[in-house]
Amino acid sequence: MKQKRKPKLAVWKFASCDGCQLSLLDCEDQLLDVTAEVDIANFPEASRAVAKGPYDLSLVEGSITTPHDAERIHQVRRSSKFLVTIGACATAGGIQALRNFKDVKSFTSLVYASPSYLEVLAKSTPIADHVFVDFQLRGCPINKLQLLEVVNAFLNGRKPNIPGYSVCMECKRKGIICGLVSHGPPCLGPVTQAGCDALCPSYHRGCFGCYGPKETPNTASISEWWMKQGMSDGELLRLFRGFNAYAEAFRKESEAHEE
Amino acid sequence: MDRIEHSVIDSLLQALQSRGYVTIGPTARNGAIVCDEIHSASDLPIGITDEQSPATYRLKSGNNHLSFGYVLSPVSWKRFLVPPVLTLFKAVKTSDGFRITNETSAPDTPPQPRKLAFIGVRPCDLQALTLLDKVFLGDRYTDPYYKAQREQLFLIVVNCTKAGGTCFCGSMGTGPTAKAGYDIALTEMDRKEGAFFLIDSGSEKGAEVMRELDRRKAAPEEILAADEASVRTRASMGRTLETDHLKEILADNPEHPRWDVVAGRCLTCANCTMVCPTCFCSTVEDVTDLTGKNVERVRKWDSCFTMDFSYIHGGSVRATPKSRYRQWVTHKLSSWVDQYGDFGCVGCGRCITWCPVGIDITEEACAIRENHQTVLPHP
Ligand code: SF4
Ligand code: SF4
Ligand code: SF4
Ligand code: SF4
Numbered sequence: 035m036k037q038k039r040k041p042k043l044a045v046w047k048f049a050s051c052d053g054c055q056l057s058l059l060d061c062e063d064q065l066l067d068v069t070a071e072v073d074i075a076n077f078p079e080a081s082r083a084v085a086k087g088p089y090d091l092s093l094v095e096g097s098i099t100t101p102h103d104a105e106r107i108h109q110v111r112r113s114s115k116f117l118v119t120i121g122a123c124a125t126a127g128g129i130q131a132l133r134n135f136k137d138v139k140s141f142t143s144l145v146y147a148s149p150s151y152l153e154v155l156a157k158s159t160p161i162a163d164h165v166f167v168d169f170q171l172r173g174c175p176i177n178k179l180q181l182l183e184v185v186n187a188f189l190n191g192r193k194p195n196i197p198g199y200s201v202c203m204e205c206k207r208k209g210i211i212c213g214l215v216s217h218g219p220p221c222l223g224p225v226t227q228a229g230c231d232a233l234c235p236s237y238h239r240g241c242f243g244c245y246g247p248k249e250t251p252n253t254a255s256i257s258e259w260w261m262k263q264g265m266s267d268g269e270l271l272r273l274f275r276g277f278n279a280y281a282e283a284f285r286k287e288s289e290a291h292e293e
Numbered sequence: 294m295d296r297i298e299h300s301v302i303d304s305l306l307q308a309l310q311s312r313g314y315v316t317i318g319p320t321a322r323n324g325a326i327v328c329d330e331i332h333s334a335s336d337l338p339i340g341i342t343d344e345q346s347p348a349t350y351r352l353k354s355g356n357n358h359l360s361f362g363y364v365l366s367p368v369s370w371k372r373f374l375v376p377p378v379l380t381l382f383k384a385v386k387t388s389d390g391f392r393i394t395n396e397t398s399a400p401d402t403p404p405q406p407r408k409l410a411f412i413g414v415r416p417c418d419l420q421a422l423t424l425l426d427k428v429f430l431g432d433r434y435t436d437p438y439y440k441a442q443r444e445q446l447f448l449i450v451v452n453c454t455k456a457g458g459t460c461f462c463g464s465m466g467t468g469p470t471a472k473a474g475y476d477i478a479l480t481e482m483d484r485k486e487g488a489f490f491l492i493d494s495g496s497e498k499g500a501e502v503m504r505e506l507d508r509r510k511a512a513p514e515e516i517l518a519a520d521e522a523s524v525r526t527r528a529s530m531g532r533t534l535e536t537d538h539l540k541e542i543l544a545d546n547p548e549h550p551r552w553d554v555v556a557g558r559c560l561t562c563a564n565c566t567m568v569c570p571t572c573f574c575s576t577v578e579d580v581t582d583l584t585g586k587n588v589e590r591v592r593k594w595d596s597c598f599t600m601d602f603s604y605i606h607g608g609s610v611r612a613t614p615k616s617r618y619r620q621w622v623t624h625k626l627s628s629w630v631d632q633y634g635d636f637g638c639v640g641c642g643r644c645i646t647w648c649p650v651g652i653d654i655t656e657e658a659c660a661i662r663e664n665h666q667t668v669l670p671h672p
Contacts, residue, residue: 068583070584185583202649203567203594
């Protein structure tokens with residue numbers, strides 16, 4: 035029987051902490067299965083060997099923050115059949131997008147001795163603002179099981195089972211008692227996309243919104259309710275200005291609470 | 294009607310355990326009263342009560358005599374009969390198709406039914422089981438897993454002697470006292486010298502267990518006191534719902550302006566459907582492994598509040614929160630009647646308590662009733 039060519043997988047890094055691509059290495063038990071099915075052609079965190087493109091599947095981590103990266107992402111797109119962004123940076127601009135709410139120069143002058151050597155863009159932006167993205171995998175960091183599901187769906191030519199509904203659905207399926215109702219706010223679960231298997235609520239913490247806004251998020255309603263419960267504009271602003279601060283629904287909500 | 298002392302609850306649990314039942318009942322954990330395995334009466338939430346209002350639930354210390362002095366657990370019994378996540382089957386790819394592999398071999402897929410005794414089923418939740426029976430044990434389509442588990446249940450109802458802030462079973466005719474469908478019914482009665490239970494059996498299975506217990510005939514004044522408690526409870530419901538012609542009113546007013554108002558508040562988070570003891574919807578996901586040779590079909594609780602729920606070729610039919618909220622309320626209080634001959638709501642109030650923004654189904658239905666566009670028949 036003729037050996038089928040294994041699909042080539044590449045991992046690319048832009049402005050990010052590497053946590054998401056490490057999720058791939060973290061798939062210990064399944065990593066050998068993955069390498070049996072795909073050729074890992076480019077994965078700097080794991081190996082310096084780089085196989086030439088084109089690539090069948092590119093996983094892109096990180097946001098676009100420099101003019102150089104804004105060029106490089108087009109090369110990645112050109113050499114990739116499927117491009118999947120992984121994590122909050124690549125999908126929403128990441129925690130570094132907090133600077134989008136201020137003038138970036140006010141930060142660079144504080145951090146660097148000679149900021150004039152830096153070439154940075156005014157904003158940290160998601161990959162989809164620059165090139166066409168085939169699928170966005172959310173999370174800060176991503177859930178390795180969801181990553182496997184995406185790779186798996188790609189290999190088998192099917193739609194990934196990555197739902198757009200709320201974290202509350204996972205909470206309730208797990209039988210977790212809702213902390214929002216039984217202890218008090220805040221918990222961003224009702225406006226945040228599922229995917230973490232309700233990690234924080236499982237440990238009696240409110241959801242921080244790592245997976246970004248869910249489908250049809252109604253952030254205005256929950257904020258209005260929480261203000262009636264005594265939360266302040268400042269608290270609400272900080273709540274929505276986390277890892278997904280620049281995702282549209284969270285950005286608009288935090289801006290509505292600017293003083 | 295008989296009377297048993299409070300201490301006899303342990304004998305009741307032992308009688309069930311000796312018959313092979315896992316005893317599931319209320320117990321206080323993580324700031325709530327949940328339904329889980331209990332071993333003895335000391336696991337019950339003695340002296341603990343709950344306060345419920347829209348979007349708020351708090352445990353409080355209550356009457357020290359009572360083991361069932363709380364109103365209602367956030368966890369309904371449906372998860373024992375309709376597990377939130379259930380692997381239906383596994384299969385392997387073959388040269389000419391696929392072969393199902395787990396029919397007899399894998400012991401956990403789907404899980405085997407267990408003998409379960411539910412202790413402290415509230416009357417509203419008992420009616421919810423009757424409604425689920427109509428869904429899953431219908432004459433045309435039967436869910437084999439539900440059926441197998443349902444046949445292994447022993448149901449002990451504890452009638453309510455206190456209504457909660459979001460309860461409206463009185464309006465739905467499902468409580469506060471259960472009429473039938475249980476194996477044993479208890480009513481916990483408080484007295485200065487300590488509480489006791491009135492006990493009655495509703496099936497041969499129940500009578501057989503009851504005969505084993507240390508009991509005596511209830512005095513007429515004790516029975517009267519229980520009846521009075523039931524009347525008092527009915528009169529103190531935190532909520533009411535006018536059901537007269539409600540089915541027609543909801544069906545005929547899909548464009549009532551109130552739907553827009555509530556859609557502005559609704560988060561489409563699906564908590565209401567998840568906590569509802571009668572919501573039965575699920576989705577199936579087919580999951581392959583990396584090789585594509587092994588596949589599983591998994592059933593998961595779903596909700597009409599998700600976009601995927603109404604996804605057909607080209608998009609979601611119910612793309613707007615308005616259409617999704619309206620689907621939920623009109624199904625519970627209108628089209629359910631066409632489907633199953635009864636309302637799909639038993640008035641437990643969970644959807645009100647556990648909605649993160651306190652949306653109240655009774656308030657919404659009442660608002661649609663005002664200024665509705667339905668021609669009602671003359672009385
Ligand atoms: S704890 Fe948070 S995520 Fe979980 S059900 Fe409550 S609001 Fe939703
Ligand atoms: S609709 Fe609400 S009140 Fe009615 S049975 Fe469901 S959860 Fe209970
Ligand atoms: S209200 Fe929604 S989730 Fe509940 S049974 Fe009806 S369609 Fe299903
Ligand atoms: S009614 Fe409440 S619980 Fe139900 S989906 Fe809307 S916000 Fe969530």
